Amino acid sequence: MIRIAEIFHSIQGEGILAGTPSVFVRVSGCNLRCRWCDTEYASWQPEGESRSVAELLREVLGYNCPYVVITGGEPFLFAELTELCQSLHQAGRHITIETAGTIYREVVCDLLSLSPKLSNSTPWYREAGRFAQQHEQRRIQPEVLRRLLARYTEVQLKFVIEEPRDLQEVQELLAQLPPVPRERILLMPQGVTSEELRERGSWLVEACKQHGYRYCPRLHIELFGNRRGV
Ligand code: SF4
Structure with a gap:
């Protein structure tokens, strides 16, 4: 069984497949517990029922959409992901998995979207900081990232950037990992409104130009705002 917060049909808003219709x-x-998590109903206050792989397959395949994105929450928490991905693959679906890269798991997947969390994510001042230490210890696992990068060939590395100084952390982490092509390293502004994305995006684009990283939009925020099911 896999606990599911939601299943919906939309377009991929982030990453190298941005714009692609996907389930x-x-x-x-x-x-x-990222401070700025935009899906708290799948992390801070997880919601939803546990569902069987067979049930999930029926619903996902019912959309008749070639692209499936498994996101969270943290998909790699669930051992049944292996069976779900295998079945989706057999049904001819292109599978993207979005993970923070703190847990190693081998599954069939066409694009592994790794999003290691920088220190700007640590919730020092939320709920009296009760998750902060645990988050800080878990958020970067270089050995897990190295194993994932060795196992999966189709990858993107996506970083949520809040301030220019975050770039230094990105560079320090990349120095601990095997080389990843620059166009597969994506910098995404932190923000859940078009105004925030525009403000941070303006200087982040310059950083991308300077270092050769790829700028990562958040199309779903720009098109639909920060709400569920889009
Ligand atoms: S890893 Fe993703 S789902 Fe989990 S708390 Fe951070 S932003 Fe939210």
Whole structure:
């Protein structure tokens, strides 16, 4: 069984497949607690029922959409992901998995979207900081990231950037990992309104130009705002 927060049909808003119509399977439950998490109903206050792989397959395949994105929460928390991905693959679906890269798991997947969390994510002042230490210990696992990068060939590395100084952390982490092509390293502004994205995007684009990283939009925020099911 996999606890599911929501399943919906939309376009991929982030990453190298941005703009691609996709079915999203959002698992509920996360081993991190990012301060700015925009899906708290799958992390801080996980919601949703546990569902069988057979049931999930029926619903996902019913959309008749070639692209499936498994997101969260943290998909790699669930061992049944292996069976779900295998079945989706057999049904001819292109599978993207979006993970923070703190847990190693081998599954069939066409694009592994790794989003290691920088220190700007640590919730020092939320709920009296009760998740902060645990989050800080878990958020970056270089050995897990190295194993994932060795196992999966189709990858993107996506970083949520809040301030220019975050770039230094990105560079320090990349120095601990095997080389990843620059166009597969994506910098995404933190923000859940078009105004925030525009403000941070203006200087982040310059950083991308300077270092050769790829700028990562958040199309779903720009098109639909920060709400569920889009
Ligand atoms: S890893 Fe993702 S789902 Fe989990 S708390 Fe952070 S932003 Fe939210």
